[in-house]
Structure formats: C-alpha cells, structure tokens
Amino acid sequence: MSFHTRRAVKSTRKLRVCYWCGVRIEVGEPAVRLTGVGPDGWYDEHLHPECDRACDEYVRRPEFGPGDEVPSQEHPRGVCWPLRFPAGQGPPELVGEEP
Ligand SMILES: [Zn+2]
Numbered sequence: 001m002s003f004h005t006r007r008a009v010k011s012t013r014k015l016r017v018c019y020w021c022g023v024r025i026e027v028g029e030p031a032v033r034l035t036g037v038g039p040d041g042w043y044d045e046h047l048h049p050e051c052d053r054a055c056d057e058y059v060r061r062p063e064f065g066p067g068d069e070v071p072s073q074e075h076p077r078g079v080c081w082p083l084r085f086p087a088g089q090g091p092p093e094l095v096g097e098e099p
Pocket of ligand 1: 022
C-alpha cells in the first residue's frame with residue numbers, strides 16, 4: 001500500500017534542498033512538501049513551487065509508467081525535461097548559475 005500527500009508551505013522554517021533541482025530552499029521561502037510511502041519506504045521531500053509544477057508535468061506525461069521514478073536533483077530549477085532523450089542525445093548543457 002502506498003499513499004502520498006502534498007502540501008504548500010508558505011514559509012519554510014528550516015533550510016531544505018529541493019528534490020527536483022538540488023538547489024537550496026532558504027528559510028522563509030515558500031515550498032511544496034511531499035510526504036508519503038513509496039516503493040522504497042517513507043519519504044519527506046521539499047520542492048520549490050516551480051519545481052513542483054515541473055515535477056507534476058513530468059509524472060503526467062503519457063510515457064511515465066508505474067515503474068518509472070522521478071529523478072532526484074537532475075533537472076534545472078523549474079524545468080521539466082523529457083523522460084528519455086533520443087539515442088545519442090543528452091540533456092542540454094546547463095547555462096548560468098550553478099546550484
Ligand atoms: Zn527546485
């Protein structure tokens with residue numbers, strides 16, 4: 001059995017690292033908290049609001065199947081890449097500020 005909850009946090013009270021992009025969520029910043037039980041047991045993760053939207057888009061894609069996992073800290077902040085890149089192609093180079 002598994003369950004999932006999703007809650008908007010207006011202002012985080014502790015420093016967190018975003019599950020989606022790996023960038024820090026500073027104290028006082030808004031976030032989305034995801035908790036529940038998955039195939040690997042309990043989880044309790046925080047995401048930037050824009051990363052939550054990107055993550056939501058990711059899991060709603062038709063190619064996202066029951067056996068697929070949401071990759072941790074592999075996407076730029078707020079960006080949703082395709083689940084799979086065509087052979088020989090990887091994700092675009094990250095430009096700008098490194099986390
Ligand atoms: Zn993020």
